[in-house]
Amino acid sequence: MRYTNHGWMPVWGVLAALAGLPLGSVAAEATAAPATDVVTSAWQHHQVTFNYLGFTSLYTCSGLEGHVSQILLHLGARKDLKVSAYGCPGWDSVPSRTAWVRADFYTLAPAPDAAGSDAIRAHWTPLEVTPLRPSFMGDGDCELIEEMKDVITQNFSLRDVEYRTRCVPNQLYLDSYAVKGQALRAV
Numbered sequence: 001m002r003y004t005n006h007g008w009m010p011v012w013g014v015l016a017a018l019a020g021l022p023l024g025s026v027a028a029e030a031t032a033a034p035a036t037d038v039v040t041s042a043w044q045h046h047q048v049t050f051n052y053l054g055f056t057s058l059y060t061c062s063g064l065e066g067h068v069s070q071i072l073l074h075l076g077a078r079k080d081l082k083v084s085a086y087g088c089p090g091w092d093s094v095p096s097r098t099a100w101v102r103a104d105f106y107t108l109a110p111a112p113d114a115a116g117s118d119a120i121r122a123h124w125t126p127l128e129v130t131p132l133r134p135s136f137m138g139d140g141d142c143e144l145i146e147e148m149k150d151v152i153t154q155n156f157s158l159r160d161v162e163y164r165t166r167c168v169p170n171q172l173y174l175d176s177y178a179v180k181g182q183a184l185r186a187v
Contacts, residue, residue, distance in 0.1 A: 041122040041184060042111035043078060046155045049102045052085075052147050055169035057140035058095035061088035065101075070136050071148065072105055074129065075156050076185045081105035108184045109157050121187040124159060129179040142167035142176040157184035 052064060059067065064085040072081055082104045088096040108122050131139045146165040153163060161181035168176075 037123050038187065039110050039122045039124070039184060040112050041108040041120045041157070041186075042118050043106040043120065044109045045104075045106055047102070047104050048151050048155060049100060050147055050151055052099045052101055052144060054097055054143045056143055056167070056172060058097055059085075059088075059099065060092050060095050061085040061099055062092050063095075064088075064099055067136070067141070067144065068101055068103060068148070070134075071129070071144075072103060074134050075127065075152060076107060076183045077156075078106040103151065105155075107156050108186060110184065122184050123187055124182040125185050127158065127161075127179065127181050127183040129177075131174065131176065139172040139174060139176060143169075145177045145179065152179065158182065 052059070062085070065083045068085075069081060069083045072083070073079065084102045085099045086102070087099045088094065108120060110122075111119070129137060129145065131137055131141065142165055146167050149163060149165070152158075153161065159182045161179070163179050165177040
């Protein structure tokens with residue numbers, strides 16, 4: 001579970017207020033993307049560890065694991081990923097400012113020489129991670145996206161990427177972060 005540093009109030013109230021906005025349009029565009037730019041690719045294995053330090057949003061360890069998993073899946077990680085968070089004072093009862101996150105996952109990478117069962121047909125699809133897209137993201141996730149920059153930029157096949165964060169501790173700002181570009185995903 002995610003908590004803001006404003007009296008331990010969940011961020012869900014902000015999302016509920018914005019429920020009238022069209023959140024599904026990016027997903028619809030991504031599925032409607034033409035597969036004309038087919039790329040032969042292969043799965044690459046990654047093991048990463050990063051430290052989360054949050055002032056604005058605090059997470060329980062299980063909440064952080066779930067949120068990082070959702071972000072990695074949205075970026076195109078294979079569904080068999082494993083995410084573990086350590087260092088929280090109470091597993092699901094006490095949100096923490098800090099935690100170590102370890103992720104073990106596979107992503108697609110261009111592999112023109114791949115053959116047989118290792119070859120995966122993929123194409124470049126639009127990618128957007130902002131406080132409103134995908135729908136599980138929120139304004140309080142700026143620090144998490146900032147901490148995950150190396151994980152995202154060094155472990156996923158991305159092109160034309162714009163990665164921007166403007167995080168201010170203990171403050172929620174609209175449009176505080178954006179990751180936009182194209183990601184390589186299986187056809």
